[in-house]
Amino acid sequence: MADLYMGQLQAAKQAKRLVIIVFILLFSVVLWAKFAKLEEVIIGQGTVIPVQRVQTIENLDGGILKEVLVHEGQLVEVGDPLLLIDETRFAAAFAESSQERESLLARRNRLLTELKSVELDDKSSFGATIQRLEIPRKGVSPEVYRQAYNTYTSRLTQLESQLQQRTQSLLQQEQASNEQLANISALKQSLKLTSREVELTQSAVDAGAVAEMELVKLQRDEIAMKGELNQATALLQQLRAAKSQVLEERKAIVFDYLADTQNQLDEVSNELAKISQSSKALEDRLLKAQVRAPVRGTVKNIVSRSIGSVIDPGEVMMEIVPQNDQLLIDTKVQPKDIGFIRVGMPAKVKFTAYDFVIYGGLEGEVTYISADAQYLEDGTAYYQAFIKTTVSQIAQQPIIPGMQTQVDIITGKKTVLDYWLKPLLRAKANAMREP
Structure with a gap:
């Protein structure tokens, strides 16, 4: 009897222990379900499309x-x-254009150097300062540069020659003027003495000491001397006027040279601008031949x-399907799910061509959602969404446009308990309704 009682007591203890263990397990499961979270996703079917259009x-x-x-x-x-593409015709035209451009560039550099080499200077013996400078060589072949430099030195030499002629004429005018000044000075001195002599002779004639004929002779000499002085003065004025004219001519030579050089420079600069544009166009054509x-x-x-x-x-000779560091997935979403999707939501892309267990998927983001539903040929409605991935390869495997995908758009997270209670809550919401 005692053994039976002890056995029942032991069985009761084991049952109680089992109930406690089951309760603890159930409590642990519910507690885990309360805090354990799972991703809530919306599944769509997609196709890989190029990020850029086919080129x-x-x-x-x-x-x-x-x-x-x-x-x-x-x-x-x-x-x-x-x-x-055969570039022969473009190459010939470009070579000709390049030669013309090089020649114009050399001319422009020469003309610029000429303008810097000549400067009007009244204090200079030539009336201008002329210095020989170095012409820029950049972009010009040695042969073209040599021709430009020869022209440069020739023009400066010609200018120096013209100025030298005028300067020589000025020296002659200066010498003649100095001689005439000396002649005028001598004539004035002689006239002064002659006039004094006439005065003295006039007094002697008045006193009867000298014959009047002597006075007339002296007066005739005085008149002749005054005439010579007037002629000498007039000649000096002519010499000075001639000197001024030569000075103006010398200035005009420099001005004309600078003006002509500037005009040439303007013309060459315009031609160079035009030829540079046409040369650039030909070069572009030549480059596009490849x-x-x-x-x-x-x-x-x-x-x-x-x-x-x-x-x-x-x-059109061919097409190129772009491959970028990112992929674009054209995804079809069912209308019943579209209300939960927002631009910027994360997504996971799984490729049907590669086993997800082995290769995994790609992370992405929703970048576009269509504003209205679209329809397949069979009338099935769907919303279009674009998913952009962060990379363009999966486990070093290529991904090309046209591949089919399953897209899991992550709309949020829910606890396991929420998933368990969802059917009950739905049943509660639908209960007690008139069918």
């Missing part, structure tokens, strides 16, 4: 196809050569053309 490769000027440097499906980087990739991407749809065939201006 069409064309040549605006056209020409003769020389060589195709890429093949279908080749990955190219920005600036990689794609095809070559068509290069504008973006990083994959080559496709190469037009089959034989080498030497004529390419029309603007003709």
